[in-house]
Amino acid sequence: MKAAAFDYVRPASVAEALELLRRHGDAAKLISGGQSLVPALNLRLLAPEILIDLGGLDLRSIAMDGGVLRIGALARHVDLLNSALVAEHAPLLALAMPHIAHPAIRNRGTIGGNLAHADPASELPAVMQALDAAIVVEGADGTRRVDARDFFTGIYETVLAADEMIVGVEIPVAEAGRRFFFHEFSRRSGDYAIVGLAAAATVAGGTASDVRLCYFAVGDKATLAEGAGAALSAGPMSVERVAAAQAALAEDLSPQDDQQGSAATRMHLARVVLARATAALFDDPALAGRTAA
Amino acid sequence: MTASVSIKLTVNGETVTADVPPRMHLADFLRERLSLTGTHIGCEHGVCGACTVRLDGDIVRGCLVLAVQANGAAVETVEGVSDSGEIADLQEAFRQRNALQCGYCTPGMLLTAQELLAREETPDRETIREHMSGNYCRCTGYQAIVDAVETTARARAAART
Numbered sequence: 001m002k003a004a005a006f007d008y009v010r011p012a013s014v015a016e017a018l019e020l021l022r023r024h025g026d027a028a029k030l031i032s033g034g035q036s037l038v039p040a041l042n043l044r045l046l047a048p049e050i051l052i053d054l055g056g057l058d059l060r061s062i063a064m065d066g067g068v069l070r071i072g073a074l075a076r077h078v079d080l081l082n083s084a085l086v087a088e089h090a091p092l093l094a095l096a097m098p099h100i101a102h103p104a105i106r107n108r109g110t111i112g113g114n115l116a117h118a119d120p121a122s123e124l125p126a127v128m129q130a131l132d133a134a135i136v137v138e139g140a141d142g143t144r145r146v147d148a149r150d151f152f153t154g155i156y157e158t159v160l161a162a163d164e165m166i167v168g169v170e171i172p173v174a175e176a177g178r179r180f181f182f183h184e185f186s187r188r189s190g191d192y193a194i195v196g197l198a199a200a201a202t203v204a205g206g207t208a209s210d211v212r213l214c215y216f217a218v219g220d221k222a223t224l225a226e227g228a229g230a231a232l233s234a235g236p237m238s239v240e241r242v243a244a245a246q247a248a249l250a251e252d253l254s255p256q257d258d259q260q261g262s263a264a265t266r267m268h269l270a271r272v273v274l275a276r277a278t279a280a281l282f283d284d285p286a287l288a289g290r291t292a293a
Numbered sequence: 294m295t296a297s298v299s300i301k302l303t304v305n306g307e308t309v310t311a312d313v314p315p316r317m318h319l320a321d322f323l324r325e326r327l328s329l330t331g332t333h334i335g336c337e338h339g340v341c342g343a344c345t346v347r348l349d350g351d352i353v354r355g356c357l358v359l360a361v362q363a364n365g366a367a368v369e370t371v372e373g374v375s376d377s378g379e380i381a382d383l384q385e386a387f388r389q390r391n392a393l394q395c396g397y398c399t400p401g402m403l404l405t406a407q408e409l410l411a412r413e414e415t416p417d418r419e420t421i422r423e424h425m426s427g428n429y430c431r432c433t434g435y436q437a438i439v440d441a442v443e444t445t446a447r448a449r450a451a452a453r454t
Binding site for chain 1: 424
């Protein structure tokens with residue numbers, strides 16, 4: 001299908017973009033890479049009166065600043081995939097990147113656009129929460145930093161006001177001893193996840209601490225499984241502790257039925273991937289009920 | 294009614310200027326305004342890969358880029374990379390291996406494969422499959438396409454030594 005007609009404007013600065021947003025309000029949509037927005041336009045799920053194209057803004061840098069990795073909102077997925085800084089300081093993000101769509105889409109899609117879109121099946125909202133990232137938002141009243149855990153409020157919904165835009169993210173650099181795991185189940189490489197998990201933990205002396213388990217495609221937004229995380233870090237790791245964490249997922253997650261899978265299937269897969277994550281984080285296949293190869 | 298926007302870009306090395314409605318995507322622009330019908334349109338929402346073109350050297354979905362967003366950019370289509378001879382060996386390998394039947398997906402397959410071949414000397418079959426995973430083919434079952442890409446990779450590697 002073809003998109004409905006709209007006007008188009010390409011601001012030269014963040015200030016100009018914000019002024020346009022203020023003027024047009026809900027009649028406007030921001031476009032960066034457009035890899036989620038243009039399909040929605042073509043399918044006429046959205047019909048804004050005007051598109052504000054952020055493509056001319058200088059928001060593409062990836063840089064270290066003290067203990068923080070700063071990523072501009074317009075950094076493309078391929079930029080993150082190929083970034084040595086991301087690989088070194090945010091390895092969980094590097095692990096997730098190949099799972100995001102396909103090369104031709106990664107060449108266009110941006111981190112800011114992805115986060116603002118807030119697709120519950122998307123990888124990046126989960127990675128941002130697992131890494132304790134902040135999402136940097138600019139509006140008429142200046143800049144604010146929103147904890148990624150507070151940013152997403154529902155399906156395609158965030159705390160962004162109609163006159164605000166994402167300008168970047170800030171990720172605390174990975175501490176020594178921090179370990180990461182990323183996996184998603186999908187029908188075809190690059191397709192929407194049926195269940196996915198981004199995980200981070202500190203592992204020492206057979207015990208996990210500061211466990212972050214952020215699930216996506218399970219429920220209406222990426223969700224930190226706090227009960228399961230607490231269960232995993234309650235004492236020395238064992239098969240029984242993994243089972244307790246798996247049981248805790250019943251309280252943490254609210255999986256949905258859809259054409260990709262039933263709620264029961266999703267809960268099962270969430271438990272399977274939790275065991276695999278623990279096995280990987282502890283480098284012990286037995287924790288996932290497997291024998292060493 | 295919304296206002297048209299003037300754009301100027303290069304397509305297969307030639308400078309093009311046009312007035313386009315903002316909603317027109319790049320694949321429609323190439324096909325309808327420039328008669329470059331090698332860029333095919335399948336799903337029109339980014340799933341099938343038939344509309345793959347190069348934008349400033351990177352492959353993109355032609356249906357997910359607005360023509361106005363290509364203002365100032367360099368676009369290359371399958372006509373361009375075919376006429377230049379850049380993918381002559383890949384096209385021949387597709388023919389030899391029967392890597393196409395109806396041909397609808399082929400332009401997108403060629404451009405996608407060429408991006409991988411330009412980056413990796415001899416990708417294994419799994420890497421080829423992963424790279425091509427965003428391009429649908431409803432005829433071949435993909436095996437022959439992977440064969441053709443692998444054959445081309447090996448032939449190019451051999452030619453370099």
